[in-house]
Amino acid sequence: MAEGAPGHRPGRRAKRRRRIGAVAAFAALAAAAIVGLRLRAAMLPPVDVPILLYERVGAIAVDANSVPQTVFYRQILDLSAKGYRTVSPARLRAYAEWGVPLPAKPLVISFDNAYRNLLVDVAPILREQQFTAVVNLATTFIAETPEERRTLNGEPMMTWTEIRAAIQEGVFEFGGHTRNRVDLRTHEKPFNEIRASRSDLKRATGYRTRVFSYPFGSYTPEIAAAAREARVRFAMINGGAIAAIGPKTDFLALPRIKAAGGNHLFTTQVFERRGEGVFGYAKVVHDKGPTFAASVHVLDADAYEPLAVQDVAELKADAAVEIPLPSDLAFPVTIEIRDPTGVLLYYAATIERGGVAKGAPAGQLPLSLEGGVEIEPIE
Incomplete structure (x- = not known):
């Protein structure tokens, strides 16, 4: 019976050609999809x-x-x-x-x-x-x-x-x-x-x-x-x-x-010493521990991002870091010690407004909060 005549069943060659065509079409679509994904990825930030x-x-x-x-x-x-x-x-x-x-x-x-x-x-x-x-x-x-x-x-x-x-x-x-x-x-x-x-x-x-x-x-x-x-x-x-x-x-x-290791002890203080646009300054002392690279971040109640950041290439034992604070500071104030990229937290201290002495004259130190942390194991 001739191919294409009524009742004719496709032969093996015709079936194989169809399968090969289907596979080739699928491969072409897959290749196009891969190229598309690659091009899309190449444009991503x-x-x-x-x-x-x-x-x-x-x-x-x-x-x-x-x-x-x-x-x-x-x-x-x-x-x-x-x-x-x-x-x-x-x-x-x-x-x-x-x-x-x-x-x-x-x-x-x-x-x-x-x-x-x-x-x-x-x-x-x-x-x-x-x-x-x-x-x-x-x-x-x-x-x-x-x-x-x-x-x-x-x-x-x-x-x-x-x-x-x-x-x-x-x-x-x-x-x-x-x-x-x-x-x-x-x-x-x-x-x-x-x-x-x-x-x-x-x-x-x-x-x-x-x-x-x-x-x-x-x-x-x-x-x-x-x-x-x-x-x-x-x-x-x-x-x-x-x-x-x-x-x-x-x-x-x-x-x-x-991540910096070792046992560390820190002291934090905030001083009011008003000047033009300045409330005072924060002071951090590295009382104990191995030298490491750090950044000191100061945040207040209104700030999502730090108000001030001070990088310290080598924070040695007994070294002190002072950071100016703006006059519109909103309490509580948080002082953080992080790695230089700001990702890893090593220490944090929060200072409440209630610690400020009332009616102190300008130039005095009405606020002085000290906080230290000694690294101890979790019980």
């Missing part, structure tokens, strides 16, 4: 994304790289109250490459080295605020079971058993930090160390990661090239800046904001 770096968080601070749990908890509550929401590294790439929307205030929290106390002192706080974090680990320091547990800097590390359980729970995701936690600037073959940490993690857990942080912030263009060769797609340096995520972002050199 960069988004500011703080990527935080913590080394250790514990009940007490043992050194300048260790953040007390009370301070970490205060920082997470402050970030949550300000509307920040954590996202994964993959989500940031999806925005840059495909235009996948991000939260209004995206945030990434990262930890270098998989200390075991992250499971005890950090995970419950993140879970409470529905936050997540990235843990970058050097695989040589990870044993299989608790009985074989290893240490780094005198602190016990997670085990592969615990890491597999953490992956299942979802509070932490994991990235590489080399196999032996080496300074890649002096290593003969950075590629081997970078690739090994990824392959060790996959072999032990089945978890495939494209995330990496350079130990000691040891980044150079040559090391970044080794990371690219090792198929890393999201690599973090130190940098001390907020990352700008967009089509032109270098995802192999993403800056992080390092």
Whole structure:
């Protein structure tokens, strides 16, 4: 029977041609959609994304790289109250490459080295605020079971058993930090160390990661090239800046904001010393603690943004910072000590109007409030 005649059934060749045509049409539509998404993403503005770096968080601070749990908890509550929401590294790439929307205030929290106390002192706080974090680990320091547990800097590390359980729970995701936690600037073959940490993690857990942080912030263009060769797609340096995520972002050199550690004590005072357009000044003294970079913010009851900000490159112990206050100051006044970007909160003191002495002559100090905070563990 001739093709096209009544009762004729299409042959195999005709059916195959139709299938091929349908597949080709679908492929063309998919390709056009991909091109459209790429073009749309290319026109999107960069988004500011703080990527935080913590080394250790514990009940007490043992050194300048260790953040007390009370301070970490205060920082997470402050970030949550300000509307920040954590996202994964993959989500940031999806925005840059495909235009996948991000939260209004995206945030990434990262930890270098998989200390075991992250499971005890950090995970419950993140879970409470529905936050997540990235843990970058050097695989040589990870044993299989608790009985074989290893240490780094005198602190016990997670085990592969615990890491597999953490992956299942979802509070932490994991990235590489080399196999032996080496300074890649002096290593003969950075590629081997970078690739090994990824392959060790996959072999032990089945978890495939494209995330990496350079130990000691040891980044150079040559090391970044080794990371690219090792198929890393999201690599973090130190940098001390907020990352700008967009089509032109270098995802192999993403800056992080390092949280200052140690035990700190501060004293805050406000003085009235009226002049033209001036109420007086706020004074902050760093009574105790390691030197760190900070910014002092002053807010009053009417201001959403700080009335004044003073940057301090090195806030040493016993150092004092004075900030002028405007004459139209509205009480209560809040004085905050933050990192230089203003993202991380270290200390805050609120000063009420009721502390001002009545009828004091100009030039006197009618208001003097002192407040100190000693970092102590949460009970």
